[in-house]
Amino acid sequence: xxxxxxxxxxxxxxxxxxxxxxxxxxxxxxxxxxxxxxxxxxxxxxxxxxxxxxxxxxxxxxxxxxxxxxxxxxxxxxxxxxxxxxxxxxxxxxxxxxxxxxxxxxxxxxxxxxxxxxxxxxxxxxxxxxxxxxxxxxxxxxxxxxxxxxxxxxxxxxxxxxxxxxxxxxxxxxxxxxxxxxxxxxxxxxxxxxxxxxxxxxxxxxxxxxxxxxxxxxxxxxxxxxxxxxxxxxxxxxxxxxxxxxxxxxxxxxxxxxxxxxxxxxxxxxxxxxxxxxxxxxxxxxxxxxxxx
Amino acid sequence: xxxxxxxxxxxxxxxxxxxxxxxxxxxxxxxxxxxxxxxxxxxxxxxxxxxxxxxxxxxxxxxxxxxxxxxxxxxxxxxxxxxxxxxxxxxxxxxxxxxxxxxxxxxxxxxxxxxxxxxxxxxxxxxxxxxxxxxxxxxxxxxxxxxxxxxxxxxxxxxxxxxxxxxxxxxxxxxxxxxxxxxxxxxxxxxxxxxxxxxxxxxxxxxxxxxxxxxxxxxxxxxxxxxxxxxxxxxxxxxxxxxxxxxxxxxxxxxxxxxxxxxxxxxxxxxxxxxxxxxxxxxxxxxxxxxxxxxxxxxxxxxxxxxxxxxxxxxxxxxxxxxxxxxxxxxxxxxxxxxxxxxxxxxxxxxxxxxx
Numbered sequence: 264x265x266x267x268x269x270x271x272x273x274x275x276x277x278x279x280x281x282x283x284x285x286x287x288x289x290x291x292x293x294x295x296x297x298x299x300x301x302x303x304x305x306x307x308x309x310x311x312x313x314x315x316x317x318x319x320x321x322x323x324x325x326x327x328x329x330x331x332x333x334x335x336x337x338x339x340x341x342x343x344x345x346x347x348x349x350x351x352x353x354x355x356x357x358x359x360x361x362x363x364x365x366x367x368x369x370x371x372x373x374x375x376x377x378x379x380x381x382x383x384x385x386x387x388x389x390x391x392x393x394x395x396x397x398x399x400x401x402x403x404x405x406x407x408x409x410x411x412x413x414x415x416x417x418x419x420x421x422x423x424x425x426x427x428x429x430x431x432x433x434x435x436x437x438x439x440x441x442x443x444x445x446x447x448x449x450x451x452x453x454x455x456x457x458x459x460x461x462x463x464x465x466x467x468x469x470x471x472x473x474x475x476x477x478x479x480x481x482x483x484x485x486x487x488x489x490x491x492x493x494x495x496x497x498x499x500x501x502x503x504x505x506x507x508x509x510x511x512x513x514x515x516x517x518x519x520x521x522x523x524x525x526x527x528x529x530x531x532x533x534x535x536x537x538x539x540x541x542x543x544x545x546x547x548x549x550x551x552x553x554x555x556x
Numbered sequence: 557x558x559x560x561x562x563x564x565x566x567x568x569x570x571x572x573x574x575x576x577x578x579x580x581x582x583x584x585x586x587x588x589x590x591x592x593x594x595x596x597x598x599x600x601x602x603x604x605x606x607x608x609x610x611x612x613x614x615x616x617x618x619x620x621x622x623x624x625x626x627x628x629x630x631x632x633x634x635x636x637x638x639x640x641x642x643x644x645x646x647x648x649x650x651x652x653x654x655x656x657x658x659x660x661x662x663x664x665x666x667x668x669x670x671x672x673x674x675x676x677x678x679x680x681x682x683x684x685x686x687x688x689x690x691x692x693x694x695x696x697x698x699x700x701x702x703x704x705x706x707x708x709x710x711x712x713x714x715x716x717x718x719x720x721x722x723x724x725x726x727x728x729x730x731x732x733x734x735x736x737x738x739x740x741x742x743x744x745x746x747x748x749x750x751x752x753x754x755x756x757x758x759x760x761x762x763x764x765x766x767x768x769x770x771x772x773x774x775x776x777x778x779x780x781x782x783x784x785x786x787x788x789x790x791x792x793x794x795x796x797x798x799x800x801x802x803x804x805x806x807x808x809x810x811x812x813x814x815x816x817x818x819x820x821x822x823x824x825x826x827x828x829x830x831x832x833x834x835x836x837x838x839x840x841x842x843x844x845x846x847x848x849x850x851x852x853x854x855x856x857x858x859x860x861x862x863x864x865x866x867x868x869x870x871x872x873x874x875x876x877x878x879x880x881x882x883x884x885x886x887x888x889x890x891x892x893x894x895x896x897x898x899x900x901x902x903x904x905x906x907x908x909x910x911x912x
Contacts, residue, residue, distance in 0.1 A: 395654050398655075399654040399655045400654075400655030401653060401654060401655050401675060401676065401678070402653075402654070402675060403654075403655070406655075415655075415657070417654065417655060417656075418651060418654075418655060418656040418657070500608075500641055500651050500656040501641045501642065501643055501651075502606060502639050502640070502641045502656075503639060503640045503641065504639065505639055515642070517779070518611075518614075518642075518775045518776075518779065519614055519615075520800075520803050520804060522783075
């Protein structure tokens with residue numbers, strides 16, 4: 264959410280030296296933009312297109328058959344359930360954490376910030392193994408409890424949801440903290456002194472100020488929740504139609520030599536990425552519209 | 557003061573909502589469990605079993621499960637759903653140790669099923685005696701897959717040790733198939749050099765010096781060789797080699813059968829503690845026994861596994877070339893010994909691969 268940088272209009276008073284400097288550097292931006300665009304096309308656009316090319320390689324019929332296959336549908340359903348549970352929880356958590364960190368001073372604040380970043384610095388595989396160590400029914404820390412109650416966490420859906428919760432935890436908070444810190448507490452304080460309640464202040468002042476950053480954080484969380492592979496792979500058990508999410512299903516199809524089907528399902532994940540991009544741009548455009556009014 | 561109170565309230569509300577959501581998750585988790593466990597009360601109730609298997613059996617069990625579901629329905633009137641899980645044999649055994657509730661395990665080698673019992677007894681120790689032929693309803697062997705026309709002229713194990721040949725095989729630490737590959741090469745070298753263990757070690761070391769990448773499972777190695785185009789020769793399960801030949805491009809690869817190879821016996825077993833807990837013993841046992849039936853053996857043969865049934869073996873004779881096979885018991889004194897000597901940490905494999 265970069266702000267709009269106002270272009271400085273040079274007045275007639277610019278010195279000779281300055282003018283030369285500007286003229287001389289005209290080539291540099293052209294070269295830099297070309298490099299950036301080339302890199303962008305090579306690293307992002309070409310792979311993106313190739314996913315769709317491979318997906319439709321054997322015709323649209325196979326494409327739709329692959330994504331409406333009962334096992335694929337179950338994988339999609341599981342991924343959607345995972346998103347539906349993890350995204351709201353992490354949104355609420357991210358909001359409260361960011362709010363606490365940016366607007367209040369308290370002991371242990373830095374510790375909290377470090378802990379929020381933890382899932383970023385831990386490899387997803389290790390994150391998955393943590394849950395195995397905790398919830399394995401044979402040697403896990405909670406094994407006696409799980410066995411007594413007959414609850415299954417890993418190699419079942421709750422494990423997948425927990426692992427996804429863990430890896431997507433920082434996104435919303437990380438998006439909000441810098442923005443909220445930059446905005447400071449002046450507006451909230453004004454509202455409170457004018458007699459608004461805490462809730463009212465939050466809904467009418469804080470939330471409107473951060474809504475697009477919040478939306479972006481939610482989109483990032485959703486994308487990661489849909490696409491997470493490593494941590495989920497460790498706790499999944501890879502049971503077809505039961506504990507396979509979309510990315511795991513893609514791997515299975517690929518390993519079964521069903522390349523077109525694998526890419527057809529993979530294209531669904533790519534679509535989520537594209538929708539993300541569009542929403543982000545719309546969000547940006549909305550902000551500009553608002554600031555114009 | 558007023559302000560602080562309200563802030564605290566907000567915190568309380570958000571905390572409460574978090575707790576409610578967390579509870580909701582655990583409740584849905586529990587509800588799922590009970591629903592799954594209900595299958596066992598009556599014969600007509602639908603029932604679900606989980607088969608945790610190794611990498612290359614995906615196509616085999618896809619076809620076999622359909623046949624078994626039909627057979628079980630005709631016999632008992634009960635609907636059974638067989639869930640499948642595939643991966644490297646060693647890592648699949650690991651998930652069962654960690655609590656993946658497999659009713660049956662169908663893995664690449666006996667040692668992996670034994671290792672499930674390492675921490676505590678999850679299945680009966682005499683599992684391998686409960687079904688005919690050491691509980692291996694089908695067998696396979698180790699062959700080579702080379703590129704069309706055999707450009708490097710690979711005919712036997714000796715050619716794999718030639719320095720200019722690039723060999724693809726998975727990691728024996730995680731893959732069952734890779735352990736068979738390794739032992740097949742070792743057994744060949746012993747036979748050629750009059751049982752000289754040192755010479756066998758040199759020979760296998762020379763082969764592994766030609767391996768550019770060790771994938772974790774057999775299927776990973778096949779895609780490395782077939783899709784990514786790495787290597788001159790893939791050491792593979794016969795079933796995996798035949799499958800890639802027939803499923804993929806017949807014009808791109810050919811199979812080379814070495815003069816001597818190993819009889820690979822991928823065993824099957826019922827996981828006692830799981831079937832007793834879930835009440836699925838009857839169907840799980842029938843599931844494995846039916847692998848020995850004519851239909852089961854036919855499906856195995858169709859999916860390129862060598863059937864135990866002699867008649868069906870004859871019917872598919874053209875598919876399985878005659879090759880001299882030795883068993884792991886003859887040459888290595890069984891899996892336990894072979895595993896300890898060769899594949900455990902600090903074993904022979906570590907020595908030859910680290911000093912590569």
